Amino acid sequence: MCFSVHIDRNIKGLAKEFNAVIDKGRFSELQNLTQKWPKLFKLPDASDRVYPGTYSPIILGAKDELVITPMRYRLTPSFSQDLNYSSINPKTKRKKILPTYNARLDALEKRAAWQKIATTKHAIVPVKSFYEFVERDHKSQQIEFFSKSEHLWACALWDSWYYEKENTTIYSFAIITDEPPKEVLNAGHDRCPIFIEKENIHEWLNWQGQDMAQMREFLLSSKAHELFDFRDVS
Incomplete structure (x- = not known):
């Protein structure tokens, strides 16, 4: 399970890299909502770290172009x-509040939160590193996983939910996770976000298939060949 990520907030740089459109209206709206309801619409902290409930820029596919827009990290299904x-x-x-900030690859067909959006609502989260807690000397130790790459492109699912009480729509996402590479497992953690190669991003964002098995095979075959290192976080 990935409980926190260090994201790239340089949306102009991301837009240039992908020739993407910035959803200025949604970013402006988020700023207004943050001022009005700071506990509900949270921005990343000074270190650009995103926790469940915090907003992050993500990349979506829209017809023939890509769009960068803000969404909350912890998905609220449309039917919630x-x-x-x-x-x-x-x-x-x-x-019991369910932990819908991660979507296990092997549970996409089983959990109601993912079933309707798994093959239709795809996103990419621009990640620099991710954080986990591991057991060490009978204590819980927080560690940060990182690679030599400037960016890690995390696959995600998204949905929208109408918040009737505040007359606004909540857009949110969950990062898809799978079995970890050996260096993450050896460090003490049994899950890892699915990061894919940059050349596979367009196909993921504009996924046309409806077959869950085919999509799962695509994700597994599209994983980036990253070697992760880690460091303790005090």
Whole structure:
């Protein structure tokens, strides 16, 4: 599970690299919403680190062009009854908020949050590194995984949810994760975001197929050949 990522907020640089359009209206709207509801519409911290519930620039495919737009890291499905997607324990009747900031590749067909969007609503998150907690000497240690590449292109799913109470739409995403490469596993973590090669981004963002198995095979065969290192985070 990837609980936090260091993202690239240089949207002008990203737009130049991909010849993409910046959704200025959505970014302007986010600034206004942040001033009005700072706890709900959170921006990355000073280190450009994004946690679940924080907004990040992401890349979408739109017809013949790519678009850079802001979305919240932790997906709220369009059918959710609440802003924070949750389930009710049938025995205790207690509500449990579900961790919809990561979408496991092997659960895309099983979980309701991913089923309708897995082959239709694709995104790319421009990542520089990602953070995990691992067990070390019977204690939980936070570590940062990084590579020599300037960018890591993380595959994601997105959805929109109408927030009736505030009369606004929440756009949000989840990063897709899979089995880790050996160096991540050896460092103590059993999941890793799926990062793909840059030349495969357009096909991912403009995915035309409906077959889940075919899409899964595409992701597995399109993974970037990164070698990760890590460092402890105090």
